[in-house]
Amino acid sequence: MLEISLEPRACECCGGNDLEPVWSNQSIVTRATNTWKFPFNVAVCRTCGFCFASPGPKRDDLARYHADGLAGHKEIGLPYSVDARMAVLERYSAPDGVFAEIGGDQPGEFHRRCSPLFGKQLVVEISEDTPAELRSVHDLPENSVDVLAHYDVLEHVSEVTEFLVACCRALRPGGVMICEVPDLRLYPRNLLLLEFEHVNHFSAATLNAIAEKAGLKLIELGHICSRPYGFLSVFRKEALDVVVPHTGGRCESIDALACVRGGLEQIRRAELQIEIVRQQLAIMGKSGKKVTLWAVTDFLRRLLAGFTLPESVTVVDSDPRRQNHLENDGLRVLEPKNSIEHIKNSELLVICAPRYKAEIIEWIRQQTGKTFSGSELVVLGSGPSGETLT
Ligand SMILES: [Zn+2]
Structure with missing residues (x-):
């Protein structure tokens, strides 16, 4: 696994260095040829309110990461x-x-x-x-x-x-x-x-x-x-005309902090949703009920962290290049077109790519005649009324 290294970044908006670190986390992601560990930080400039990653990824590492692209499917x-x-x-x-x-x-x-x-x-x-x-x-x-x-x-x-x-x-x-x-x-x-x-x-x-x-x-x-x-x-x-340096002031800075804290509250809710899905999968797995997890995304990786999928659960992704992306978890990713029977007989569909919810449900309806809805459907990263949050 390759790891993105970090370096301090000054504020590009005002040139200052008086930064308030707000949040740190990391993601694991598989690209075209390598799996990467990507640590990330969020900081707010106390002088002008610009919010950015500092320390942020080193330029060369980021260029290598983007060059190892997995373009849209x-x-x-x-x-x-x-x-x-x-x-x-x-x-x-x-x-x-x-x-x-x-x-x-x-x-x-x-x-x-x-x-x-x-x-x-x-x-x-x-x-x-x-x-x-x-x-x-x-x-x-x-x-x-x-x-x-x-x-x-x-x-x-x-x-x-x-x-x-x-x-x-x-x-x-x-x-x-x-x-x-x-x-x-x-x-x-x-x-x-x-x-x-x-x-x-x-x-x-x-x-x-x-x-x-x-x-x-x-x-x-x-x-x-x-x-x-x-x-x-x-x-x-x-x-x-003469450019007046932007200082943003206290309001921009305080508002930026409030926006990040609001975002963190959404993440806390998403993690709670993932924990509830884990419990549901464990219960369904015990009685051998079939479940389909759809799309290898950051949400799926968060679900899999420290959790072993029951055997009756299958992971699918319509991009064939992702078939080996969960090797480290001991899982093989199947293509939906090769898993029609499993999908059709699944009692729960977990969509891990919320932006594609409509396309996925429609594809399944066309291929199997089944429409997942109500308690048979969970969309990770969606709000309480089903709205997409990413
Ligand atoms: Zn600044």
Whole structure:
């Protein structure tokens, strides 16, 4: 197993070092070729309120981890709303211009619908198991891009300022950068703190403060995004007046702490839900009742930690590359299409990938005629009324 090493990070928003550590945890994750131990921390800058991972992952380790990519699995549908992206992009179309997306992992339908809006499209993708000509924002020529977009990328970037300066450099003067990131203000309503790969937890104010220093002026904010729990910021490359350093003040800092504490309360509830499922599995296992656990995710790994699955329980994942991902737990992951009888005869379905709940239930209905609902269905990482928390 490889381990991500950590190093201290200063606040990229105000440059300060007066940080309040709020939470530490770790995740184990299997990527394309290696299993990684990923420790993570959440801290809040007392000066400006920027919330980020410090100590955070070392740059080289993080690059190796991301290069060991396990890209999205196409057959299960797009986990984002193309319509929400198009609604924004149509306002910034440039029929003779260049559109570049950073992190455009298997963009499919999204880029097909973008093509009438722009003369040329480019994709910058660092994951090695996806085809892409451009591997870094630094590969984009200077002053060459009219509209540059990145969706749920910036929360993964350790050197935010450096990244945004490179984005600004690639844009033509007057060019536009469209950015979506998870919204720290919404953490009390979700489980995003468990997303161990996120090294930045932005509010609109802290992202704006960092972008301003990179030469980007905020021109639009939005709260309807292509993925849940994010916010949208649109910036224009233009010469700024004197940039006043962002200090955020006590309110931003106190609010950031409150948002993290709200997120921790959601995690506590999720752990309670996992413990209840363990007890249920143990009882059902004793009488040989069949159960299907669906998707190898962080939720499943948390369920398996220190718990031995009864023999009547099967783990499935529709991505065949995950079949060996639970080797350390002595488990083989099966593909749903090879486990139809087990799924059909299961008295409990535990979905460990809450975002895919609808697709999974529909797939099972089509393949087996059975619809899991009520007490036969548990969705890990969902709230008391079944709402998805990730
Ligand atoms: Zn700060």
